[in-house]
Amino acid sequence: MRIKNFFIPIVALFVSATALADSQATLLSPQEEAKLGQRFLASISAHYEFVDYPYIVQYINDLGTYIGRQVEVPYFPLEFYVIKDSTINAFAAPAGHVFFFSGLIIIMDNVDEFASVLAHELGHVSARHLAAKIERSQKISLATMAGILAGILIGGEAAGALITGSMAAGIQAELGYSRDDERHADQLGLKYTYLSGFDPEGMVTTLQKMQRESWYGGQGIPSYLLTHPGAAERMANIEAMSRGHKMTPEPDETKKLRLRFPIFHTMVVALCDDKEAATRVFKKILQIDPKSSMAHYGLALILQREGNIHEALSHFSAALRENPGSIPILFSMGKAYQTIGEYQKSVSILKKARKLSPKDTNILYLLALSFQNLEQYGQASKIYEKLAFLPAVDDRVYYNLGLVYGRQGKLARAHYYLGIYFTKLRSREKALFHFEKAKELAQSDPALRQRIDKALMGLKPL
Secondary structure: OOHHHHHHHHHHHHHHHHOOOOOOOOOOOHHHHHHHHHHHHHHHHHHOOEOOOHHHHHHHHHHHHHHHOOOOOOOOOOEEEEEOOOOOOEEEOHHHEEEEEHHHHHOOOOHHHHHHHHHHHHHHHHHOHHHHHHHHHHHOOHHHHHHHHHHHHHOOOHHHHHHHHHHHHHHHHHHHHHHHHHHHHHHHHHHHHHHOOOOOHHHHHHHHHHHHOOOOOOOOOOHHHOOOOOHHHHHHHHHHHHOOOOOOOOOHHHHHHHHHHHHHHHHHHHHHOOHHHHHHHHHHHHHHOOOOHHHHHHHHHHHHHHOOHHHHHHHHHHHHHHOOOOHHHHHHHHHHHHHOOOHHHHHHHHHHHHHHOOOOHHHHHHHHHHHHHOOOHHHHHHHHHHHHOOOOOOHHHHHHHHHHHHHOOOHHHHHHHHHHHHHHOOOHHHHHHHHHHHHHHOOOOHHHHHHHHHHHHOOOOO
16 A cells, blocks of 8 residues: 555656657657646556446536636646545646545535645646756756665555665655745635635645645655645745735635535545544544534445445435435435436436536436336436436437437437447447448438447547
8 A cells, every 4th residue: 555655756757758759858748748647647546446427426526617817817627536546645637637635525515625735736837837847857867766666566565565666766856846846836726726715724624634644754665755745834935925915805706616515525535535534533533423424424335335224224314304405415315316216216316416407417417318218218208308418428328318219119229329439439340330230220310320320430440
């Protein structure tokens, strides 16, 4: 597990250095950095588990996009991720990719802490610190690069010795720049926090917690791998800078994000923390406040993780009584009913959620799936069709459209959507089979034939 603490600065340096195609000491262009960002994302994805629970992903991106409006020159679209890992850290990767470890989110108490750290990371993105570091990384030798690559590819405890031996000189030489970058990001982050209506004191309290957790300066992390200035120095600098700012009236969007933070935090604790530790936290809250909606919801999510659905439903119901308009609770409860095959109850719950949030794609998908399981294929296909025209549609929507149209005997449409599904999977032969079959069956439907022909034209050899 300790090796994970080494990994982030190593990968950041690795992807920066490997982007060098020649010896020109120029700042990386935004286009080059965008390509670098994709490579970085692929590297992180191979080593860590991203949290994909929809309302966790939605909240961090809503908060990040909102604060990101303050960035002076938006070079890249911003993307935010939660990594399921107890490490207490966050970092900005090339091209606007920002990552939070769940361990850091768990120790936070309010949205101001979360927003302040997120704004700090956006300071790195805005200043393009990694792009600038690439220019300075040309001094890194091939031997050092080989050590980085070996450490990443081998992984595990064996990589620790390789990384320590081959990386020490290279990273130590770069340390001064990194400390300057962190101070600059603190300045920008403070500005973005204020302009977004959050309290930058949250950065100070977060640093105090990180200091208590012994994140700075010890416990297995060599000093030359530390990229942040000392916590005491940063807290003093942030407090000094804060004196020159005045808090403005809190915007409505800030108020909404503040109200949503407790349930976001509850989901992260319940789904990412150690189950026994999280259970103790929520049970302790219930001893003080037996009606706590968040504690009941947290316990329900943990029980759902364990497969104890009936007991989870009891806590979901208790949470919903205190917070009847909560979309995440309604979603979780609808999903729980689906898991045990009680699809009619799932439909009932999800219809309530749909009235409260008609455009919520997570609710719509679950509702369509419940109708599908109830063999109400007409209802299901209407919702899936709506989802198919929304951005960032889940590939499973096309697959399920193929199934429900097949059940209704609408075989041309069934094959058409299965063709789209296999196109998304880059399975050309299967996609071609379904499109050709759809075209054969769609003789009396000119509009569908036109869509099929367009799909066939776009089906290039892979």
